[in-house]
Amino acid sequence: MTLNVALFGAGRIGKVHAASIKSDPRAQLVAVTDVMEQAAAELASEHGIAVRSADEILNDRSIDVILIASSTNTHADLIERGIAAGKAVFCEKPIDLDLERARKVVASVSAAGKPVMMGFNRRFDPNFSTLKAAYDAGDIGKGELLAVTSYDPAPPPVGYIKVSGGLFRDMMIHDFDICCWLFGMPETLSATGSCLVDPAIGEAGDIDTAVVVLTYADGRIATIRNSRRAVYGYDQRLELLGADGLLSVENQLETTVRKATTSGVTSAKPQLFFLERYMRAYEIEWGAFLDALIADAPMPATVQDGVNALALAEAANISLREGRPVTITAELTGVAK
Structure with a gap:
């Protein structure tokens, strides 16, 4: 079983996560999106993948997982959009800078029943x-x-x-x-x-x-x-x-x-x-996410965390x-x- 993964964010942390995805044969990095078009193009060229829009990624049923490594102000919306589109989600910390908004994301994730893991790499x-x-x-x-x-x-x-x-x-x-x-x-x-x-x-x-x-x-x-x-x-x-x-x-x-x-x-x-x-x-963290996702087990770092x-x-x-x-x-x- 190979999971298709799309990456949101082609900055410093996005590059780290791209390398982690590529290191595990259970996942295949297929697309990247970033508001900085040049950064997305460079990462796509490095890994031989497509640059696509956020909407294209979320609407593509062949994409199983989205990894959110974009700016913090996008995290909460992308988590909710991702689970609504039926994707499993891995999101870098924090959920949001606003605590009330973060609690609403927990409620959304709980209602959707889709797997979401927070990136607390330590x-x-x-x-x-x-x-x-x-x-x-x-x-x-x-x-x-x-x-x-x-x-x-x-x-x-x-x-x-x-x-x-x-x-x-x-x-x-x-x-x-x-x-x-x-x-x-x-x-x-x-x-x-x-x-x-x-x-x-x-x-x-x-x-x-x-x-x-x-x-x-x-x-x-x-x-x-x-x-x-x-x-x-x-x-x-x-x-x-x-x-x-x-x-x-x-x-x-x-x-x-x-x-x-x-x-x-x-x-x-x-x-x-x-x-x-x-x-x-970061590599072990990504592997732990895939372990939990494939086994349908609890995520080792949750949105409540x-x-x-x-x-x-x-x-x-x-x-x-x-x-x-x-x-x-x-x-x-x-x-x-």
Whole structure:
């Protein structure tokens, strides 16, 4: 069984997903669409596929799957149009920048009964997934303290910042998802943040440095640290302390060579950016989507997961703005606790 796949978006992430689709023999990339005609033409030429309009793709019954890697403001509409056209859907995070709109998408997906998966690629990183498997197996007992570190090597252009939805929705949303994946939804959230890296980011109404603390009803605590600047590379670490031990994920380095002399011990820097760090995760993620789709099994990252992470981002914005902890309620997530 080979599934025909059409790609929405021929930008940086679209190119990553195109490579993942081509790497799995169970799927065949057949078409791409993008508002940037040149980008679509270049990707189509690279992969030997057609450039088609969104309407042509959605109306083509031979296309089984659409993969949405276009701009965030298109995600919600394309998910709904895709399921209405009978397609299975894979969509990059986030569902939308507006939480209410995202909750409506959950309702649409539930009513349609079509398979939809959200692209939270870090769940599929071999290091993080190995940690979760060990934790779920009880290797360190009950989890007590979770610490997630995510620092970018440099901030994106201010033009991107202005349309990104802000650090919590754009950058930390991955870390919110990791906390939910490991610990579930918290009871309260407290956020603090500032602009230390680039004054222009502050002038655009955003922050570039933040810490969030999530507290759980049973006393567990999770902390997230984000910065838009780590001059030494892409810093991605996780530490989970349990009653019977510790699980941790360290950075992936440019090389594994370490030099030890009388002057000291040195090693390589972390890999430079997310495309290097998580390329394998994108491939595994796509394979997991196909596994679930072919087996008619639950998707490993759902639209509700997307809403949950976005709800925590919304709570973080409220906490930062009002200087107080925020209780995570059903009004935020759309799901009663």
